[in-house]
Amino acid sequence: MKTTLKLKIILALCHLFPFLLFGQSAMIHIDGRERTSLNGLWETIIDPFDAGSGDWAAYYKDRKPLGNTDFVESSFEGGPQLYVPGDFNSQLPELYYYESSVWYKRTFKIQATENKRSFIHFAAVNYKAEVYLNGVKIGEHEGGFTPFQFEVTDHLRIGNNNVIVKANNQRIQDGIPGLGFDWFNYGGITRDVDLIQTPTTYIKDYFIQLAQQDENSIEGYVTLDGPKKEQAIAINIPELNFTYKTRTDSSGKAKLKIPFRKKTLWTPAAPKLYEVQVSTETDHIQEQIGFRTIKVDGTNILLNGKSMFLKGINIHEEVPQRRSRAYSESDYQMLLDWAKELGCNYVRLVHYPHHEKMVKMAEQMGLMVWEELPIYQGINFADPGMKKKMNLMLRELIARDKNRAATIIWSLSNETYSSPARDSSLIALYHLAKSLDNTRLVTSAFNNMRFEGNKAYIEDEVNRVMDIMAINQYLGWYKTWPDADKEVEWISKFHKPLIFSEFGGEAVFGNNIDPKRASSWSEDYLVDIYKRQFNMFKNISFLRGVTPWLLVDFRSPGRAHPTYQKGWNRKGLLSDRGEKKKVWYLVADYFKNN
Numbered sequence: 018m019k020t021t022l023k024l025k026i027i028l029a030l031c032h033l034f035p036f037l038l039f040g041q042s043a044m045i046h047i048d049g050r051e052r053t054s055l056n057g058l059w060e061t062i063i064d065p066f067d068a069g070s071g072d073w074a075a076y077y078k079d080r081k082p083l084g085n086t087d088f089v090e091s092s093f094e095g096g097p098q099l100y101v102p103g104d105f106n107s108q109l110p111e112l113y114y115y116e117s118s119v120w121y122k123r124t125f126k127i128q129a130t131e132n133k134r135s136f137i138h139f140a141a142v143n144y145k146a147e148v149y150l151n152g153v154k155i156g157e158h159e160g161g162f163t164p165f166q167f168e169v170t171d172h173l174r175i176g177n178n179n180v181i182v183k184a185n186n187q188r189i190q191d192g193i194p195g196l197g198f199d200w201f202n203y204g205g206i207t208r209d210v211d212l213i214q215t216p217t218t219y220i221k222d223y224f225i226q227l228a229q230q231d232e233n234s235i236e237g238y239v240t241l242d243g244p245k246k247e248q249a250i251a252i253n254i255p256e257l258n259f260t261y262k263t264r265t266d267s268s269g270k271a272k273l274k275i276p277f278r279k280k281t282l283w284t285p286a287a288p289k290l291y292e293v294q295v296s297t298e299t300d301h302i303q304e305q306i307g308f309r310t311i312k313v314d315g316t317n318i319l320l321n322g323k324s325m326f327l328k329g330i331n332i333h334e335e336v337p338q339r340r341s342r343a344y345s346e347s348d349y350q351m352l353l354d355w356a357k358e359l360g361c362n363y364v365r366l367v368h369y370p371h372h373e374k375m376v377k378m379a380e381q382m383g384l385m386v387w388e389e390l391p392i393y394q395g396i397n398f399a400d401p402g403m404k405k406k407m408n409l410m411l412r413e414l415i416a417r418d419k420n421r422a423a424t425i426i427w428s429l430s431n432e433t434y435s436s437p438a439r440d441s442s443l444i445a446l447y448h449l450a451k452s453l454d455n456t457r458l459v460t461s462a463f464n465n466m467r468f469e470g471n472k473a474y475i476e477d478e479v480n481r482v483m484d485i486m487a488i489n490q491y492l493g494w495y496k497t498w499p500d501a502d503k504e505v506e507w508i509s510k511f512h513k514p515l516i517f518s519e520f521g522g523e524a525v526f527g528n529n530i531d532p533k534r535a536s537s538w539s540e541d542y543l544v545d546i547y548k549r550q551f552n553m554f555k556n557i558s559f560l561r562g563v564t565p566w567l568l569v570d571f572r573s574p575g576r577a578h579p580t581y582q583k584g585w586n587r588k589g590l591l592s593d594r595g596e597k598k599k600v601w602y603l604v605a606d607y608f609k610n611n
């Protein structure tokens with residue numbers, strides 16, 4: 018059967034059975050594409066009882082009363098308008114703690130689109146999305162922090178079209194994350210929406226990074242999507258006068274193994290990026306890409322062959338001053354500027370994939386990045402559907418950011434506890450990550466060390482598989498110091514580098530009430546915790562990085578102390594208004610001197 022015919026049959030089937038479009042993976046680097054932004058004000062219907070999907074309400078049909086006896090009990094017109102991208106919680110007072118569905122509608126115009134394919138691309142919707150175009154369901158997606166797209170070539174009309182999205186942020190037991198997590202559950206179309214047009218056969222994906230075992234070659238692939246799978250392709254890096262030519266095979270794929278000698282490597286001190294152009298007979302795309310190697314050797318982490326110490330800070334994707342999700346370049350700039358000012362060479366973007374723009378900006382600024390999946394604490398690994406969801410999220414994240422030199426670590430999970438299902442899931446995920454991308458390190462953050470007197474033992478067997486051991490420890494806060502005079506000694510079963518991915522405690526900016534008591538949330542109490550932590554670090558020979566918890570106070574509804582917390586986790590080095598607590602200066606000093 019001819020490929021074009023096959024494509025037509027698939028599209029026709031998708032029309033009849035829209036579920037076939039579930040899980041359609043997104044093209045990469047949409048900044049390099051011809052696109053029309055669908056950001057802006059969308060009309061909405063707030064649907065607390067989740068009624069709009071039913072046949073009677075059918076909000077997706079956007080029905081209007083026809084005759085004198087007809088009526089419709091809903092309407093987008095006249096309803097609240099919400100800004101996209103942006104969470105809905107921060108936009109209307111009645112949505113402050115809202116966890117349910119909001120329906121969004123937006124119309125847009127289309128000119129003739131011959132010889133083009135069209136896609137609606139969502140950078141993220143938290144947590145579940147159903148998407149309808151002109152009254153027809155074109156697909157759905159689960160997972161609040163990764164991109165997805167639907168091909169709409171055959172659904173678009175010349176002239177006006179309307180896209181309706183149901184965004185639901187209800188926490189669910191079998192979700193990722195699950196029911197409980199320590200951050201605010203911002204819902205809605207939280208990231209950009211674009212209508213993207215491509216040639217009939219387009220460059221859907223490419224992986225262009227240095228081979229980790231041989232920094233003098235690029236390894237990777239280019240993947241085409243569309244009927245003309247076999248094509249001549251070229252990769253050019255004009256600044257280096259570099260050209261490489263090859264062909265894609267009958268599946269649309271070209272594997273790359275290219276000698277690549279003269280170049281400047283990406284480092285935090287000099288974050289060199291090159292314009293890399295990928296051209297085929299039918300398409301062209303270009304992107305700024307950097308080149309580096311990252312490896313583990315015994316207890317060392319080597320960037321471009323040199324051992325380094327990771328000086329980082331944990332960051333949530335939130336703008337505390339506005340009490341909302343971060344969604345714009347200026348939001349990301351503010352957060353990353355703070356990290357730079359603190360003296361960081363890396364950032365841990367917790368506890369879910371942040372916007373790819375933030376990762377790109379970190380890369381330009383010379384910050385290495387730890388990216389993380391929302392496999393957080395109470396995940397039910399034994400749930401039969403979990404494996405599929407975890408795999409999909411990992412695939413979506415790696416697909417999106419695998420060309421980022423700055424991203425050196427994929428973190429699979431945070432604070433999970435050993436069980437046969439947990440262990441086998443994380444080990445399988447590790448191998449999946451490595452099979453998709455062998456150009457970065459993989460880890461999982463654990464907090465299950467065993468204390469015996471003033472000794473802390475790292476024993477979680479999953480560490481045997483991970484490249485780096487990552488430990489969250491709250492000595493001085495959740496766990497009192499075992500001994501007043503002796504520092505805790507860390508003992509590991511595994512000969513691997515250790516990162517303290519979290520440590521810290523709470524304090525309210527400007528509060529110096531009773532520095533001897535944790536329960537007073539005083540700044541000096543927190544300073545003492547950090548002083549002891551830094552003292553303890555000196556004696557850990559395999560410590561290769563530290564990441565205080567965290568940059569800035571963040572919203573967490575479970576933090577209910579009426580005087581000091583008021584729904585905020587107060588472990589920031591900065592207050593929710595961006596004021597520097599005393600501990601900020603201590604950390605800045607530590608980073609300067611280590």
Ligand code: GCB
Pocket residue numbers: 199368431432464489519566586588
């Ligand atoms: C942790 C979690 C983090 C919490 C933090 C805390 O161990 O990884 O998500 O916010 O502790 O403040 O308790």
